Amino acid sequence: MKYPNLIIQTFSILIIFSVLTNCSSDDSNGGGNVSYIPLFSCENGFADIYPCNDYDLMAHVPIEDLGGTGAEGNDSWGWTDSTTGKEYALIGTTTGTAFVDISNPIEPLLLGTLPTATINSLWRDIKVYNNHAFIVADNAGSHGMQIFDLTRLRNVANPPESFTADALYTGFGSAHNIVINEDSGFAYAVGTSTFNGGPHFINIQNPTNPVAAGGYAISGYSHDAQVVTYNGPDNDYSGREIYLGSNGNEIVVVDVTDKNNVINISSFSYPQNAFAHQGWLTEDHRYFIIGDEVDELTFHFNTKTIVFDLNDLDNPVLSSTYSGPTLAIDHNGYVVGNTYYLANYRAGLRVLDITNIGASTNSMTEIGFFDTFPSSDSANFNGVWNVYPYFASGNIIINDIEGGLFIVRKSVNWVLNFIPIEIHYQIIYKYNVSP
Numbered sequence: 001m002k003y004p005n006l007i008i009q010t011f012s013i014l015i016i017f018s019v020l021t022n023c024s025s026d027d028s029n030g031g032g033n034v035s036y037i038p039l040f041s042c043e044n045g046f047a048d049i050y051p052c053n054d055y056d057l058m059a060h061v062p063i064e065d066l067g068g069t070g071a072e073g074n075d076s077w078g079w080t081d082s083t084t085g086k087e088y089a090l091i092g093t094t095t096g097t098a099f100v101d102i103s104n105p106i107e108p109l110l111l112g113t114l115p116t117a118t119i120n121s122l123w124r125d126i127k128v129y130n131n132h133a134f135i136v137a138d139n140a141g142s143h144g145m146q147i148f149d150l151t152r153l154r155n156v157a158n159p160p161e162s163f164t165a166d167a168l169y170t171g172f173g174s175a176h177n178i179v180i181n182e183d184s185g186f187a188y189a190v191g192t193s194t195f196n197g198g199p200h201f202i203n204i205q206n207p208t209n210p211v212a213a214g215g216y217a218i219s220g221y222s223h224d225a226q227v228v229t230y231n232g233p234d235n236d237y238s239g240r241e242i243y244l245g246s247n248g249n250e251i252v253v254v255d256v257t258d259k260n261n262v263i264n265i266s267s268f269s270y271p272q273n274a275f276a277h278q279g280w281l282t283e284d285h286r287y288f289i290i291g292d293e294v295d296e297l298t299f300h301f302n303t304k305t306i307v308f309d310l311n312d313l314d315n316p317v318l319s320s321t322y323s324g325p326t327l328a329i330d331h332n333g334y335v336v337g338n339t340y341y342l343a344n345y346r347a348g349l350r351v352l353d354i355t356n357i358g359a360s361t362n363s364m365t366e367i368g369f370f371d372t373f374p375s376s377d378s379a380n381f382n383g384v385w386n387v388y389p390y391f392a393s394g395n396i397i398i399n400d401i402e403g404g405l406f407i408v409r410k411s412v413n414w415v416l417n418f419i420p421i422e423i424h425y426q427i428i429y430k431y432n433v434s435p
C-alpha cells in the first residue's frame, strides 16, 4: 500500500512544483529543464484528438488567430533572445508573419504580426540572424526581403500589434526560400527571378543595411538550400562556405566562399527522382538527408527519405533510403544531434533516430511523432509544412497549414524524471519508503 500512496503524494507535490515553476518562468526564460504540465499528454497513442508517440501537446494556436480568417500556415523559424533566454515562434501565414512568445509553452502569447509586403501568398519563408528576422514570399510580386528587428518583441505594449518592417531589401521581388549561413552573415534568396532562380547573395552582417553581393546562375533554379561553413570530412573544403542546393532534378554542391568566384563542386541525383525539395546535413557534415516532395505522389510509395554520403564533396554517394510508416509526403527536415525532425505533411511531425545514419539499410528509426492532421495520412499537401526543433527548452513548434501553431514536447516520465531530488528524498523520509 505504500507505493500507491507514494505515487499520489508524488503527483501532488509535482503539480505544486510545476505551478511554481510556471509562475516563475513568466519573467525568466523558456530554457533549461523547467517542467510544465502539457495541455494534453500523449497517452495510449493520443493527445486529445491527435495521434502521437512520445510527444505531448503543450499548446495550440489556431491559424485564424495568427493570420486572420481564411489564412493558411506555411514556413516557420524560431528566435531565442540571447539576453533574456526567451523563446519566440515566427510563424509564416498567407497574410504575413506572426510573432508568438512561447517562453511559457502552455500559454503562448501572440505579440503581433508583420503583414506581407505585397499580396497574400501560400509561400512565405523566414530565417533569423543576429536578432533579426529575414522574410521572403513567393508569387508575391515585388515583395522583396523584409527585415524585422526581433528585439522589439521584448517590449510590446498592447499585443497583438501590427508591426512594420525595419528595412526592406528590393534586389529581387519574390523568392521561394531564404537561406542564411549564420557563421558568415550572408543570406541566400533562392527561387527568385534573378540569377536563373539560383542563389541571390546578400551581405546581412549589418542586418538593417543589406548589401547585394551577386549570385550564382549556372546551376539554375534552387527550390531550397542549406549553406554552411564546412567542417566535415573532406579536407579539400575545410573552412569553405558550401552551398547545398535542392534544385528539383538534382542536388548541387557549390563553393560560395568567394562571391565573385563561385566554384561548382559536384551535383548528384538518385533513382525515382521527382523533385528534390529540401535537404539538411548531419552535424558532422558527413551525410545529407534529402526530401523529394513529389515522389510519393508519382510512385505511390511510403514517405521516402534519401541519405547521401558526402565524405567526398566531389563525389557524393547514395548511402541509404528510409521508408516511413505512411503514404504522406515529406517536406522539410532538420537535424539536431542524432535526431532528424521531419515535417511530414498529413503524417505530422515525425522524429527519427539517425544514430545509424551511415548504415546502408535501416539508417533511420522512427522514435516519436505528433500528428496534427488526424483525419488522414495520404499523399496530399495538407498538414505540417514546417517544424522548428532548435529551442534549448526542448519545445518544438509545428506550423500546420490548416491547423496553425502547435507547441509539442517530448513526453517525460514525470515520476521518474521530473521530481527534484530533494523532494524525492523528502518523500522517502516522510513516508519511510525505499527509493
Ligand SMILES: [Ca+2]
Residues within 6 Å of the ligand: 075, 124, 125, 176, 177, 224
Ligand atoms: Ca521553406
Ligand SMILES: [Ca+2]
Residues within 6 Å of the ligand: 291, 292, 293, 294, 295, 296, 303, 304, 305, 329, 330
Ligand atoms: Ca518524398
Ligand SMILES: [Ca+2]
Residues within 6 Å of the ligand: 234, 235, 236, 312, 313, 314, 315
Ligand atoms: Ca574531395
Ligand SMILES: [Ca+2]
Residues within 6 Å of the ligand: 346, 347, 348, 371, 372, 373, 374, 375, 376, 377
Ligand atoms: Ca495524419
